[in-house]
Amino acid sequence: MPATFATESHTGLVRRGNEDAALAQPPVFAVADGMGGALAGEVASGMAVAALAEAAPGTPEELASAIREVNGSIFAQATGDAGRSGMGTTLTAALAGEGSVTFVHVGDSRAYRLRGGLLEQLSSDHSLVAEMVRRGELSEEDALAHPQRSIITRALGVDADVELDSFSVELAPGDMFLLCSDGLYSMVPEPAVEKILNGSGDLAVAARSLVEAALAGGGEDNVTVVLFCPDGAVPSGDGQGPGAAERGSSPPAGGTAEGGPGERAVRNAGRWRDWRVLAAVALALVIILTMATWYMTRQVYYLGASEGRVSIFQGLPLEVGPVSLSSLYRQSDVSLDDLEPFERERVLREELTSLEAAEEMLQNYSGRQGAEAGTDREDAGRRPSATTATGTGF
Template sequence: MLRVAEQARKTDTGRARRANEDSYFASAPLFVVADGMGGAQAGEVASGIAVEVFSHGLPDSGESVEARLAARVQEANTEIHELSRRDADRAGMGTTLTAAYVGEDDVTIAHVGDSRAYRWRDGTLERLTDDHSLVEELMRQGRLTAQEAGEHPQRSIITRALGPEPAVEVDTRTVPSRPGDVFLLCSDGLTSMISEDAVAAVLRDARSLDQAGRALVDAANEAGGRDNITVLLFRVDDVSSGAGAPVQEATTTSHAALGGGERVVARTPQPPRAAPRRRKRRGWGGRLTILLVVGALIAAIGLGLYAGVNSVYFVGTDDQGRIALFRGLPYNLPLGISLYRTQYRSGIPASSLPPARRESLLDHKLRSHSDATDLVRQLELGQLQGS
């Protein structure tokens, strides 16, 4: 089993402490990006809680790495949710989260929200996570193209985050790694502004991870920089003796869209040039210093979900098959949560409309309040009964 004898663990106060020599799961490298929502102050609190929970490493148990990562995510979700319920100023706060745990020959990802993880290998960029967002769900259903999704008015609405509910569904996966692989964790402030092809071009041309991180932030800002941008990159090392965790280099760069100006949130220093040779000597004893890089989060999405729910309407049918006016979005979240509520019920059965008319009127198209109200009123007056 791979053991890491010593770990410098970066916390919000910058202090470091030594990990237990025999605690592989507590000391292996763990990287986190969390992007807060619910207003600048509340979002920063939510993302800070998530990062703090992960600063303790993975829980000690006999479960898989994926299960341990998911347990930490659930722990963070509980803390954020309970605080939001106790403090009215932080009601509705939440955060997205993408975490990567580096094993000896693989990397395990835990993911909630629309931050992303990628693997760069042999000149190819591979996306490792699926966005938990409204437009991504519409794309998976074939109802939106990628181009339409990029211009959709509800593209900032996410369907899953830490904090809004007592429990959260966590996506986890484990992918193989090999020396030279570069992993990218980033907030949607990057991927909503530049394409994956543009990201790949930056990684292909950059001479170092630090240069790549800054170039990605610059490219997103040049494209408009409408949201906060967090970029975390790390490279897998070649460790032939099995003594040490395989992280060669890591860097995190962030830009606050509302704060103005780039700042480096955290950076893992590159090891001395002699370090790889020392690791490969027989009898070195398995000691390696690894820094845990924490991606500090900047407030991002705001109250997008709630604003979306309260500003749009659609026409559909109630549970008795009658034409009704609904406020919100025609989707249901996990745990039975609806993004809409009934605004008005008419007395018109949907079955009374000709099929062609019924299909065109009940397509769940998002409308303004006046447009949706006028449509139902015309139906009640019999002005839209014809085919």
């Protein structure tokens, strides 16, 4: 049976930009968490997953080689572009093979395995507090609230050479694997993660539930999860929730049959009144939803393409029949052909963001097309909404 998988990502409730990136391209899966500000961190994480997607490694050696190569590319950009100085990214990647899964890992994103209902962390965090915990200087509970918990000791793009953790685990029937950024485990304790994974009927529901739990826990960081089952034991799902509860009921024991015409007339009159009430409620809901939709389309923006040029649109990238829910706000002189492949892909995804963030990203693209490189502006937004992917395949 082919592998099943699901991914989910969210900006969170505090940050304006999403510097996480994910890859689910069986047999390769990965999560990357960028650093250095939105116009640097998201570039680094995007470069990491794009490199793996393009390389399509089929062996553990090819996986490690692709990661080392993209480390050099990120380092070159970080040292050669003042606007991207200090950029880097974590990366936790997995290659599902026959009978085993190989992981290559750097940073503080994590890999977990759910086997027999029990959750186990497979990777080791490359962070200051994790090293203190391993030396016995700090408890795991204290590490969660330590003021230096965000300091990582290894990442892609920081040095020309990178030290990677590489290991393999044997597969057992029904194994489920979770890759995640620190935005999940810093907000959701492992027992709660384990409970969600055990209680979800498919991977899409589980991924969405994990992100929702992180948001409920505070959503202080971007949160991204990738779930996969190499043997397809758990279905990917179609985005629907668990099956609806059974509806309907049986007549009470000893109940009587319907009465005569008079009783039926009373029932029919009541049903007519109920129908009019329902119609009025439905009309009110339509009016409210229409107003809410109109208001929403005035509050959100996204980068897209107009006549082959990067442009800012106001509204939602949707059409309801012949009606478009967005309009062109500003067309730039930046050609899509002048962007890096992963930047062009991001523009074509039409991700929702704020006007300020869209203008800042557009200015960055414009500056790079001109004589001078654009400078990084910390915490510029990419989008405030979730992204989802599910599927099967090997």
